[in-house]
Amino acid sequence: MVVDQSAQSGMVVALQANYLEVELDQVSELIPSRLLCTRRMRLSHRGKAVYVGDRVRVEAIDVSHARAVVSHVEPRVSFLTRPPVANATTVVVALAVDQPAFDPDQASRFLLTAERTSLVVQLVLTKTDLLEPEKLERLRVRLQAWGYPPLLVSTGSGLGLSELKQSLAGSSLSVLCGPSGVGKSSLLNALIPELDLRIGAVSGRLQRGRHTTRHVELHRLEGEARVADTPGFNRPDLPNDPRNLEVLFPELRAQLESHPCRFRDCLHRDEPGCGVTRDWERYPIYRRAVEDLLGVSRPSRGG
Template sequence: MPEGIIIKALSGYYYVKPLHDGVIVTEEEAVQCRGRGILKKKGTAPLVGDRIIYMLTENGEGMVDEILPRESELIRPQVANVKLAVLLFSVREPDMNLNLLDKFLVHIEHSGLDTLIVLTKQDLEEDDGQATEAVRAMYEEIGYEVMVTSSLNGLGADALRERLAGIISVFSGQSGVGKSTLLNRLVPGLALETGEISLRLGRGRHTTRHVELMDIGNGGFVADTPGFSQLDFLELGVEELSHCFREFASYADSCKFRGCSHLHEPGCKVIEAVQTGEIAGSRYEHYKTFYNEMKDKKRRY
């Protein structure tokens, strides 16, 4: 029986692109499939992004017969086998929001995905790129992959297209960063309307839309729905927060007290690293803000 990947789920149907030798056959039409009843009995529902075994039926449709093992599974949006979270933050218009960037990074660290930070609208930079380079240097030193792009002049488009090849990624980030413009630059002929894919936080039109994978070529797909859309920390325990700041790890093991919160304890090596400049002050301030926010929300709920 053939293998395929689910690119859309809607009204009980799964739309499957065939796989040949593990490679998605993008030029072939998606097959409309139903899920086999035994999957429901097992309590397993196919998700967009699932690699599956399916069989063709007489009416030209198909039946999802087996779900192959997943590499990852996101709760919001519900997508399987996402490899990369792409965080889009603009250099200007709107100005870069590092507090929000760090909040997204906490959620992605918790989810276990790889991360790519993409700084957009480089053409609007006013200080010879010094601010952008400072942000790039800080996050690269922590261990994150960072790219700088401009949809206006095409800067970074080829490198980003190559990075997204062959994997499923989700795009998230700041509102107004130019996601559709960037995707139009990556995929000529895509013709997305500017603003068509919303990146707004909280509840919005995207919360009721179905999840769909957008084919961007070279075996790459982008989940056409904002990931991590409600950043409320309710799925994250406060004791897990420090583990989501990856630069804390090498210091936290040497803290005087086990289970150190890195806020006020004597002998805290994380605080010492902040004081000596080995950990960026902005990152530590955001950690304290998130910690207190989580404590408040846990009390309320």
């Protein structure tokens, strides 16, 4: 075996049982670009976890077996839980125009979770081939009013794929999330042809039970940009304090920026003199989220 003692830097792109798969920053003819790594004892002793997206230093590279040891983890610029991803810069929320039908409540659950990360949130509307142009335009205008000008895409017609690729290329690590069946894997396959992810109503890899835990893998686009296809990320992760909900709705955020509510602790419900308008589509969703956090009981639907 050939051991290269020089240290190299790279990024953890997948976890496999106790191993880390690391892609090296520097491509060379002498060293395989993807290495299966263990952690240096020092790291595992300190209980320092290493996650997908972590920037690491690897040493003791065994060139012939593509093995190495992770000796150091760089500080993270961001960290998402459920599923854990380090250093993400953008959250892409994929929602279908149909099949599954567009559902504003489900859409909002994903968008609120995405907003909770404080990262850039980009909305992508998939399967646009399934909707007539006028209806599609109406949906686009509607989502723009939510504060999310959507990228319209279709792997069927090819619409918007180059724009999506360009948008992803501008962010070093994008996390792709959205309900099952909206076409996330199809999109990644279209953008990265050598990928060949399983397509189906439910994620094939999970179904086969190869990864029973939530599993994330990073895929390289052009250059340094990478994208993660997340199997989960669909349970809303709401703040404990309802006063922190307003920042998660961009349309409310914008309203408060130009016309701040004069009450500092206002929840914008029925407070007399509250300056927030009620004439925006997601106001009822905002209000329900506030009430859920307050533990206000509502009559159950259908009695």
